[in-house]
Amino acid sequence: MPRPHLPAWSALRLSHVLLPAAFVLLALCALPAQADKIPVFVSIAPQKFFVERIGGDAVDVSVMVQPGASPHTYEPRPRQMTALADTRLYFSIGVSFEEAWLPRIRSASPKMRIVAMDAGITKLMMEEHSHDEDAHGHDHDKDHGHAAAASHGHAAETPGKHDEDAHGHDHGHEHAAVPHGHDHDHDHENAHDHDHTGPDPHVWLSPLLAKQMAHTIADTLSEAAPERADFFRANLAAFEQELDALHNELLALFTPIPPEKRIFMVFHPSWGYFAHTYGLTQISIEYEGREPTPRIMAHLMEESARHGIRTVFIQPQFSRKSAETIASHIKGHLVVADPLDENWMENMRAVGKLLAQSFTQE
Numbered sequence: 189m190p191r192p193h194l195p196a197w198s199a200l201r202l203s204h205v206l207l208p209a210a211f212v213l214l215a216l217c218a219l220p221a222q223a224d225k226i227p228v229f230v231s232i233a234p235q236k237f238f239v240e241r242i243g244g245d246a247v248d249v250s251v252m253v254q255p256g257a258s259p260h261t262y263e264p265r266p267r268q269m270t271a272l273a274d275t276r277l278y279f280s281i282g283v284s285f286e287e288a289w290l291p292r293i294r295s296a297s298p299k300m301r302i303v304a305m306d307a308g309i310t311k312l313m314m315e316e317h318s319h320d321e322d323a324h325g326h327d328h329d330k331d332h333g334h335a336a337a338a339s340h341g342h343a344a345e346t347p348g349k350h351d352e353d354a355h356g357h358d359h360g361h362e363h364a365a366v367p368h369g370h371d372h373d374h375d376h377e378n379a380h381d382h383d384h385t386g387p388d389p390h391v392w393l394s395p396l397l398a399k400q401m402a403h404t405i406a407d408t409l410s411e412a413a414p415e416r417a418d419f420f421r422a423n424l425a426a427f428e429q430e431l432d433a434l435h436n437e438l439l440a441l442f443t444p445i446p447p448e449k450r451i452f453m454v455f456h457p458s459w460g461y462f463a464h465t466y467g468l469t470q471i472s473i474e475y476e477g478r479e480p481t482p483r484i485m486a487h488l489m490e491e492s493a494r495h496g497i498r499t500v501f502i503q504p505q506f507s508r509k510s511a512e513t514i515a516s517h518i519k520g521h522l523v524v525a526d527p528l529d530e531n532w533m534e535n536m537r538a539v540g541k542l543l544a545q546s547f548t549q550e
């Protein structure tokens with residue numbers, strides 16, 4: 189009896205034919221769902237987190253600034269510029285590479301809508317420390333309805349240093365959903381010789397501002413896909429609750445720490461809004477976007493010793509050289525806090541804990 193070569197052989201052949209066919213079929217089935225998604229581009233990874241929280245399965249989000257790159261200097265790849273042709277929405281956030289690239293991004297896809305996610309947010313000014321500002325004579329008006337006890341009170345104990353309130357800004361963000369009510373009418377004439385290098389772009393690092401941006405995202409997506417507006421509203425409500433919870437957790441973390449201890453040193457000053465929201469003081473090593481001069485380095489070392497700073501925060505996108513020098517001088521250590529982590533919510537919690545630890549360690 190001949191062995192049944194034929195059936196085995198044909199089964200094999202059949203699987204060769206059927207399997208690829210099955211994949212093609214699967215791909216075809218997946219296509220309509222994929223095509224329903226709104227193609228969205230954002231500048232940085234945390235924005236992807238926000239847009240996905242609101243957009244859920246209705247969006248397909250791509251990030252422009254690639255991991256490890258700095259949003260201050262990023263140059264989009266040709267492949268990314270090509271991908272913009274199929275994009276319907278671009279959420280900008282005010283990081284500096286956009287200045288040079290938004291016009292080109294716009295012309296890469298004339299049908300695409302560009303929406304400023306940071307719309308309505310009044311920016312803090314980047315403060316490049318001049319460190320000897322004790323003679324400031326500003327009006328220390330601390331009555332700024334801060335949602336909590338995270339007062340900026342250390343301005344009284346350690347005069348003027350790095351305290352935004354010392355500069356006569358009227359910070360009134362009592363409600364996250366209303367435009368950050370800073371009264372930045374540049375009343376900087378009061379003996380204030382900081383070198384401001386413009387508005388601080390790092391708005392995504394405050395839960396309160398994230399809430400405001402979430403509203404902008406929900407409005408924009410609802411216009412792009414009105415039939416999913418209810419879905420976006422529901423996601424917005426859920427996300428707002430999570431942001432409130434995060435904000436309260438962070439307040440609970442920092443409030444017990446005396447304000448004069450809430451000082452941290454960081455290479456690149458990414459955490460200005462975070463610091464502002466929780467009454468922390470950020471000391472930047474980077475000076476006007478550059479490595480500090482030897483004189484500034486000496487001053488930073490003296491200052492970190494004076495404030496009992498034992499931790500120097502760095503981020504993966506920038507050099508750690510000068511941070512290392514300072515850390516070894518104060519016998520402290522370096523800690524990575526990445527402002528561009530895509531897993532935004534978890535990262536905010538983690539960085540909050542690292543900062544709180546650094547304030548309380550002896």
Ligand SMILES: [Zn+2]
Pocket residue numbers: 260390456457458
């Ligand atoms: Zn930055």
